[in-house]
Amino acid sequence: MKTDTDFISPNYDGYNDFLKFSIEWKNPLRLKNWVLSITDESGKIVKTFQADTRHKRRKNFLLYLFSDNNQLEPLDIPLPNSILWLGTDFLGKVLPDGKYTCNLSLTTDSDRELTSTERVVFLDSVYPKAEVKIDQKYFSPNKDKIQDTLNIKHTIKGSYEDKWQGIFLNDKNEVVKTYQWDTKNVPFSLNWDGRNDRGILLDNGTYTYQFTGEDKAQNKIHIQINGIVLNQEMKSIDIQSNLPIFSPNAQNKENLPVFTPIVPPRLKLDHYKFLIFKKKSKEEEIIYESNGERIPDEFTWNLKNQADEILQDGVYFYKLEIQSDGFLVSSYEKTFSIDSKRIKTDFSFSSKNFTPDGDGEDDFLEIRLKIYNRKIHSWNLYLIEKYIENGKMHRTKLKSWTGLNNxxxxxxxxxxxDEGILVGSLSQLELEFTGIDDLNEEFFLRSENFATGILAVMNNSSIRISVPEGKILESESRYLKQIKSILSYYPGYKVEIQSHxxxxxxxxxxxxKTENRARNIFEKLxxxxxxxxRFSFRGIGEVEPLLLQINDYAFFKNNRIDILLFK
Known part of the structure; x- marks a missing residue:
């Protein structure tokens, strides 16, 4: 038994979200059973995968044309080539971070016990944490002892094994300066003097700082600060924007543009001009202008031009100019973007017949998301079951996932x-995708409806098919035909039609009522x-509920038809 990695990180970021056990079995011995057990550091078994011991026919029914339908199918226990672990316990909840031991044991027809070499894996679903602050994204390394360095403050939280990196890039996106640290050596205060890795002072211009932390499970945090200005001129100024992208759909004031001017006290201010413009060839089309003799602490803007019209999507430039003692001093031109596109997603699924009943076919559902237009800051994905009870459509939340970034x-x-209850047969489902995007805007999206198939779930040596009566009534002949087809895979089992x-x-x-209903289903089958x-029926009444709660969802699930298969 092998794994591609020793780490599993079930936080849904696309890196080691699940662990795949690859199994090689070249021995000709027939198996009676197999069990993959996962134990925590205390020795407690927290998850098992085991053989499906149902007597079931294969799909090629030509092999069974002359078989006796009253005889159990001979037991055939295949060992899967791979087993997928989602980092969860028996109830489907993500386990705590820590070390886990995995053992595969086999039992042959002759009761011989075989055990694989144990695998030790580490579960780590927690991202390194970090905060980066730059009070002023402007510095002037000209040895005048005024703002000669750029000060960056790091606050981090992570394991001692985590790796951290800080890099500066120029306006061509080329790396010019690199720092690398382990957790204990990340400086709280980093002063950059504007020199590259060879110690050469860089040219005037705009730069970007990227700070990254990564642990052994490939959990990553990435922080980027744009618009850092290096200017060695003795007379130099700057203006800074609060965000690199703005949306006219902004839902709060924090998402609107705010520009902060930086004018050193040594410069006498006679007049200022703040400009937002577009470039057409070599010409500048002025979009917004503010000017005067006293410069404000900040400029706020409503994304409209001089004619009070909302601007179109695109890249815009801005700069600050001042007159000082007869000289014109100008900041570096910087850019921001306006983007009105809203987030879009496409949902697709790995199977149209999701039946997580442990028979090795369609036991897992891959929910596939494609995200367009926006990056995501934080998100929640909810799986909703829709059902009709007392003539009304109801919705209940079954499962939730949450995460940071895309x-x-x-x-x-x-x-x-989320409560560890297995989804039922013919459940009508949909997804709700909510969160906050990179413009700090909330979003809410829904998938199209999809459904589970009919599950045949093993419980010890018996098999149970359970379908809400309300679902059967929607299309009785269709669903009874499907149930009869499933039963044909299980010759020799005694079959009891139960109504609850x-x-x-x-x-x-x-x-x-349940006795009459069980008889009716029996006659139609x-x-x-x-x-x-080997066929019978029985009304159970209300004494064997699936769910003990007293609510519409429990009523819908408990009012059901069960088909019990037993030896």
Whole structure:
């Protein structure tokens, strides 16, 4: 048994979100059972995967033309080539960070016990944390002892094994200065003197600082600060924008443009001019202008031109000019973008017949997301089940995922809800995708509806098919035909058609109702009114609920038809 990595990081960022065990078995011995167990550092078993011991026919029914349908299919226990672990426990909840030991044990037909070499893996779903602050993105390394260095403050939290990097890039996106640290050596205060890795003072211009932290599980944090100005001129000024991108759809004032001028006190200010403009060839088209003799502490702008019209999407330039003792002093031209496009997503799924019943077919669902137009700051993905009870459409939240930055292109679901309950047969589902994008705007998107198939779930040596009665009534002949097809894979099992009621109503009336309903389903499946061979029916009433809660969802799930297969 092998794995590609020793780390699993189930935080849905696309890096080591699940662990794949690859299994090689070249021994000709037939197997009676196999179990993959995962234990935590205390020795407690937190998750197991085991053989599917149901007596089931293969899909090629030509092999069974002359078979006896009253005989159990011989037990055939294949060992899968791979097993997928999502970093979760028996209830589908992500386990705590730590060390886990994985063991695969096999039992042959002759009761011989075989064990693989154990694998030790580390679960780490926590990102390194960091905050980077630059009080003033402007410095002038000209040895006048005024703003000669750029001061950057780091605040970090991470493991001692984490690796950190700080790099400066020029306006051509070329790396000019690199710092590398382990966690204990990351400086709280970094002073950059404007020199590159060879110690040469760089040219005047705009620069970018990128700070990255990464742990062994490839959890990453990336912080980027744009618009850093290096200017060695003795008379130099700057103006800084609060954000690099703005949207006319901004939902709060914090998302609107704010420009902060930086004018050293030594410069006498006679007049200022703040300009926002577009470039057409070599000409400048003025979009917005503010001028006067006293410069404000900041300029706020509503994304409109001089004619009070909202600007179109695109790249815009801005600069500050001042008159000082008869000299014109100008800041470096900088850019910002206006982008009105809203976030869009495409959802797709790995299967149209998701049946997480442990038979090795369609047991996992890959939820595939494609995100357009925007980057994401934080997000939530909710899986919703829709159902009709008492003539009304209801919605209940089954499962949720959450994360930072863009989510993985693929999120894998094992069918368990947040409460550890397995999703049911013919469940009508949809996804809700919410969060905050890189412009600090909230978004809310929904997928199209999709559904599970009919599950046949093993419980010890029996198999149970359970379908809400409300779903069967939607298309009775269609779903009964599907159930009969599934039963044909299990010759030799005794089959009992059961009808269950939810709690509302009188106990005796519910029992009579379920007896009549079980008989009705039995007749439609087998065209017989009485028990025969290995087939029977029974009304259960309300005494065996799936869910103990008293609400519409529990009523919908408990009012059901079960088909029990047993030896």
């Amino acid at each position: 989510p993985s292109d693929t999120i894998v679901w094992d069918g368990l809800s 009621a939810s709690q509302p109503g009188d106990n005796h009336e519910n029992l009579l 087998y065209e017989k009114k009485f028990f025969f061979n």
